[in-house]
Amino acid sequence: MSTTAAAGAGPLVVISGASSGIGQALALQAWAQGCRLLLLARREAEMAHWVAAQGLDATRVRCMAVDVRDLAAVAAAGRHCLDELGVPDIVIANAGLSIGVDTADAADLEVMRMTWETHNLGTAALFQPFVAAMCARGSGRLVGVASVAGIRGLPGHGAYCASKAGVISYCESLRGECRPYGVKVVTLVPGYVDTPLTRGNPYGMPFLMPAEDFARIAWRAIEAGERYRVIPWQMGWIARLMRLLPDALFDRLLAGRPRKPRRPGA
Template sequence: MPQAGPLVFITGASSGIGQALAARYADAGWRLALVARRVTEVQAWADARGLGAENCRVYGADVADIDSIAAAGRACIDAQGLPDAVIANAGVSIGMDTAEREDLDVMAQTFAINNVGLAATFHPFVAAMRRRGSGRLVGIASVAAIRGLPGHGAYCASKAGVVAYCESLRGELHGSGVKVVTLCPGYVDTPLTRGNRYGMPFLLQADAFADRAFRAIEAGTSYRVIPWQMGVVAKLMRLLPNALFDRLAQGRGRKKRRSEQ
């Protein structure tokens, strides 16, 4: 197996946070294993940066398909070795209205990608990392995990699930040398957020988020909100009495439903 530098496995690498993380790790001298459905786009990005096969490989997979993403993980181990860090970044954010039947399908798809897909991303690596006694398993959650927002039921619930799942996994791997890191981005300028119909305080550029995330992952931080200002806002939101929070939330714009996109 090539051992020129540490290896990171990143899902959702075709754009946004995933691509920014890939660039940050490449700049730090890491080898890349990048996963996306849009393989051609990711390979074009790698070629444009001058990343040859010895430094970067791209794996096609659908994170919503357990066998597909698990196969990508096994292919990475076979071709590049066991990663030092695995970042389960792939995710979707679509508004929903529970009164609409088609939006229940949106919720099912959101959970399939944001929750089951995250666990399936980690699956091929957990036992091998435990045997080796080292590694980082990184779940990308969101400050949307802190409180449920009108029209965002699927996304908020899925990201709250990411936080709880990673906390459970962290307990399971305690003492093994494998660190589980939960990152909760605030608002980051990506294709996922540009259609939002509400204000986005403390908006970060994707490369700024990636730099802070890289440092938190390297430190093995168990939980981090980025930027920290959104962490303060989230804690204050959590402390608000329900009646007051509900009134404040009513005036907030809602995420576009699939039929509106």
């Protein structure tokens, strides 16, 4: 644990995957709104360095080293949060990875396992400690970060597309469960955002946006308790078109598209 944040005034926001990209951008948005932060990621030292570099007040920030695939570690972080900081106002499941896969390569099955455990099991594991407490209180936001890639499958990107489709469906299910208790479930659906996960993509990325711009729009959607928000709005129209395209036409449009790079050395 690299920094400490005392329980006190200000909404409490929990963010996973907070060591880079969208996670850090969302943390800065929350900070600017006077929130307290519990930041979770595997790379604790990078989080601590970033917190110090940003000049964030240590009394409002706590960093914890947590791999969301480790269910016991996530549960322990949840208990620590509830015991020391209180029931969060917002929980953002943002931890993610984006690695291309080739189903013909047996080694890539482990990449699929890692991707699904991070995006799907990791999202549920992060939410689990807080659902009952939020529902008992009658308020809160559970935020799942999905992707436009979860709407249709892209060649070479099966693990990511399948897992993000799962995030969308899971959040939809959870929304129905939490709605009677006043807890909002928000599904964020990013298009292309300039982060370490996208910078190696060998194909065009329409409407690519800085992480800071994404986070600013996303924060408004979170505060409003929106059910489902595609960002940027242009990708929302593309997402609608992707849903409506006949399979044969969709396949032709993607023919020859470069594949997502696989893990180094693959």
